[in-house]
Amino acid sequence: xxxxxxxxxxxxxxxxxxxxxxxxxxxxxxxxxxxxxxxxxxxxxxxxxxxxxxxxxxxxxxxxxxxxxxxxxxxxxxxxxxxxxxxxxxxxxxxxxxxxxxxxxxxxxxxxxxxxxxxxxxxxxxxxxxxxxxxxxxxxxxxxxxxxxxxxxxxxxxxxxxxxxxxxxxxxxxxxxxxxxxxxxxxxxxxxxxxxxxxxxxxxxxxxxxxxxxxxxxxxxxxxxxxxxxxxxxxxxxxxxxxxxxxxxxxxxxxxxxxxxxxxxxxxxxxxxxxxxxxxxxxxxxxxxxxxxxxxxxxxxxxxxxxxxxxxxxxxxxxxxxxxxxxx
Amino acid sequence: xxxxxxxxxxxxxxxxxxxxxxxxxxxxxxxxxxxxxxxxxxxxxxxxxxxxxxxxxxxxxxxxxxxxxxxxxxxxxxxxxxxxxxxxxxxxxxxxxxxxxxxxxxxxxxxxxxxxxxxxxxxxxxxxxxxxxxxxxxxxxxxxxxxxxxxxxxxxxxxxxxxxxxxxxxxxxxxxxxxxxxxxxxxxxxxxxxxxxxxxxxxxxxxxxxxxxxxxxxxxxxxxxxxxxxxxxxxxxxxxxxxxxxxxxxxxxxxxxxxxxxxxxxxxxxxxxxxxxxxxxxxxxxxxxxxxxxxxxxxxxxxxxxxxxxxxxxxxxxxxxxxxxxxxxxxxxxx
Ligand SMILES: Nc1ncnc2c1ncn2[C@@H]1O[C@H](COP(=O)(O)OP(=O)(O)OP(=O)(O)O)[C@@H](O)[C@H]1O
Ligand SMILES: [Mg+2]
Numbered sequence: 310x311x312x313x314x315x316x317x318x319x320x321x322x323x324x325x326x327x328x329x330x331x332x333x334x335x336x337x338x339x340x341x342x343x344x345x346x347x348x349x350x351x352x353x354x355x356x357x358x359x360x361x362x363x364x365x366x367x368x369x370x371x372x373x374x375x376x377x378x379x380x381x382x383x384x385x386x387x388x389x390x391x392x393x394x395x396x397x398x399x400x401x402x403x404x405x406x407x408x409x410x411x412x413x414x415x416x417x418x419x420x421x422x423x424x425x426x427x428x429x430x431x432x433x434x435x436x437x438x439x440x441x442x443x444x445x446x447x448x449x450x451x452x453x454x455x456x457x458x459x460x461x462x463x464x465x466x467x468x469x470x471x472x473x474x475x476x477x478x479x480x481x482x483x484x485x486x487x488x489x490x491x492x493x494x495x496x497x498x499x500x501x502x503x504x505x506x507x508x509x510x511x512x513x514x515x516x517x518x519x520x521x522x523x524x525x526x527x528x529x530x531x532x533x534x535x536x537x538x539x540x541x542x543x544x545x546x547x548x549x550x551x552x553x554x555x556x557x558x559x560x561x562x563x564x565x566x567x568x569x570x571x572x573x574x575x576x577x578x579x580x581x582x583x584x585x586x587x588x589x590x591x592x593x594x595x596x597x598x599x600x601x602x603x604x605x606x607x608x609x610x611x612x613x614x615x616x617x618x619x620x621x622x623x624x625x626x627x628x629x630x631x632x633x634x635x636x637x
Numbered sequence: 638x639x640x641x642x643x644x645x646x647x648x649x650x651x652x653x654x655x656x657x658x659x660x661x662x663x664x665x666x667x668x669x670x671x672x673x674x675x676x677x678x679x680x681x682x683x684x685x686x687x688x689x690x691x692x693x694x695x696x697x698x699x700x701x702x703x704x705x706x707x708x709x710x711x712x713x714x715x716x717x718x719x720x721x722x723x724x725x726x727x728x729x730x731x732x733x734x735x736x737x738x739x740x741x742x743x744x745x746x747x748x749x750x751x752x753x754x755x756x757x758x759x760x761x762x763x764x765x766x767x768x769x770x771x772x773x774x775x776x777x778x779x780x781x782x783x784x785x786x787x788x789x790x791x792x793x794x795x796x797x798x799x800x801x802x803x804x805x806x807x808x809x810x811x812x813x814x815x816x817x818x819x820x821x822x823x824x825x826x827x828x829x830x831x832x833x834x835x836x837x838x839x840x841x842x843x844x845x846x847x848x849x850x851x852x853x854x855x856x857x858x859x860x861x862x863x864x865x866x867x868x869x870x871x872x873x874x875x876x877x878x879x880x881x882x883x884x885x886x887x888x889x890x891x892x893x894x895x896x897x898x899x900x901x902x903x904x905x906x907x908x909x910x911x912x913x914x915x916x917x918x919x920x921x922x923x924x925x926x927x928x929x930x931x932x933x934x935x936x937x938x939x940x941x942x943x944x945x946x947x948x949x950x951x952x953x954x955x956x957x958x959x960x961x962x963x964x965x966x967x968x969x970x971x972x
Binding site for chain 1: 715717736737738739741742746747748749753754755756757758762763765766767769771772773774775776779780782785789812814815825828829831832
């Protein structure tokens with residue numbers, strides 16, 4: 310068995326592109342679900358709308374990169390607004406139903422034949438990240454320590470990605486210890502109480518939905534740029550559910566919970582997956598083929614998460630006292 | 638116990654002098670005027686109030702049997718529910734159709750019968766939330782602590798004073814969800830006061846609060862009036878109603894059936910009918926009412942094992958100390 314490869318891929322997964330993308334998606338979910346109690350099950354669509362906004366502007370219409378970023382961001386805000394207007398006045402479950410359906414609609418539009426000229430059907434879009442890599446300050450080469458390392462392209466993506474994670478965390482930290490954050494947390498606990506104290510609950514929920522969508526959509530940009538392509542099926546519902554898993558793993562309503570959660574989630578997936586496939590190819594495991602390793606690692610990680618929820622329901626960063634309150 | 642400055646009470650009650658005990662009677666200086674409010678749930682008319690006025694600077698009690706529509710009435714007035722019909726004005730400004738948060742901002746704040754403590758916020762955070770016009774509640778200003786820090790400190794100081802008054806200062810940093818039922822009632826009332834309302838509407842504020850603390854809270858409610866606030870509260874305990882209210886409004890089956898000063902209201906025949914006959918669809922005849930009252934009393938006596946009880950006439954009570962008896966009968970009758 311090649312332990313070095315396992316070690317290297319695992320360590321790289323801790324800070325890799327997937328971790329950044331999911332950390333950003335989960336940071337957004339944490340604002341909505343963790344702090345405000347909004348069940349947005351359409352987070353994948355926020356990433357998709359941003360990624361496609363950029364891709365379509367640049368590759369379909371041949372317009373400048375920065376315009377693509379602006380259009381991506383603006384589309385996310387509009388999308389959040391459209392989702393919020395009919396649902397935020399209703400009970401929490403309606404938002405969940407509407408957002409999950411809306412996210413699927415968005416994905417199906419992206420891959421539809423009718424709009425193939427614009428969105429590229431199931432192949433998606435590519436050739437829009439040239440400007441981004443032209444801005445890369447790192448000369449070509451391999452960067453890292455010892456066996457760990459990234460190419461200059463990946464490094465550039467990671468530097469920018471972690472910068473986005475950093476400023477998102479800083480913004481969330483500042484907001485959540487302010488009176489604004491207090492209103493959000495209060496809404497999560499009981500909307501009517503907050504209304505009776507003169508706060509416009511609808512407006513705050515809308516702000517939370519938009520902010521969470523914008524933070525999440527950074528993940529969409531990072532994904533699109535890192536892989537220099539967008540495909541509709543990347544933005545399926547699993548992405549949203551992994552983001553929720555990550556939030557709960559890290560501890561809901563904790564600033565760094567989603568970041569740590571994303572790291573652990575991907576480390577576990579990569580570690581379990583690579584160890585299994587190495588063991589299969591080395592002949593230690595005989596009841597499984599290498600193609601079965603993919604699904605099995607998800608089963609094992611899922612099992613691990615179930616155990617975590619049983620023994621540490623508040624997540625890694627969570628406060629046990631808060632969980633105890635739910636039983637009252 | 639009753640060392641309150643008699644002046645305020647007398648002054649508040651003077652406003653009601655000479656008013657008739659009729660439902661919908663005009664008050665000299667009403668802060669809230671309600672007209673023809675109707676709320677139906679399917680076939681059930683939960684609220685159908687023709688006209689009622691709440692006198693400014695007074696403590697008004699809203700009483701009535703279970704299911705009379707008191708909470709539903711509160712919900713209509715405060716924008717938590719949409720009335721089928723009706724109009725009401727607060728300080729002369731129309732308030733029907735105004736959303737709940739704007740009602741609160743205008744100075745009319747309510748509490749809930751089923752308390753709504755914000756469990757995962759600390760007691761102090763619950764209190765701070767009540768303050769109005771907070772700069773830090775704006776998304777952009779929230780980022781810059783220096784903009785809202787000073788205001789937050791002032792709010793905290795006010796919150797701490799209130800918590801002390803409500804004997805919750807030791808719980809300051811605990812999660813509100815860890816409070817007992819009675820403590821939550823107290824927190825909710827204190828939190829409502831953080832809004833600095835002109836009119837507070839308390840839905841059974843003392844339910845579940847121990848008697849000693851109730852006494853001191855009654856004192857605080859009187860203080861509110863003495864500071865110029867208007868208080869409207871729902872309460873089932875007649876002793877308490879008599880102790881602090883200046884005026885009593887009685888609801889039954891959705892309608893205001895009587896109003897009057899606390900000392901005499903419970904001897905009003907309509908009120909007695911309401912409490913004893915609340916479960917009849919048709920109004921009782923005089924004879925039926927009397928029969929029922931006697932039956933209820935007989936049962937009461939039996940239970941209490943009292944040898945001789947003074948038979949009370951439903952319409953001409955021997956003394957105005959009727960309410961306590963009536964409230965017991967009410968329990969019996971509804972059993
Ligand atoms: N949302 C609702 N749907 C249907 N019926 C309702 C609803 N809310 C209240 N009611 C009915 O309206 C009537 C009045 O209820 P309400 O809660 O206002 O009574 P209340 O006077 O506050 O009683 P209590 O003293 O027990 O609190 C009751 O018959 C109740 O069943
Ligand atoms: Mg009620």
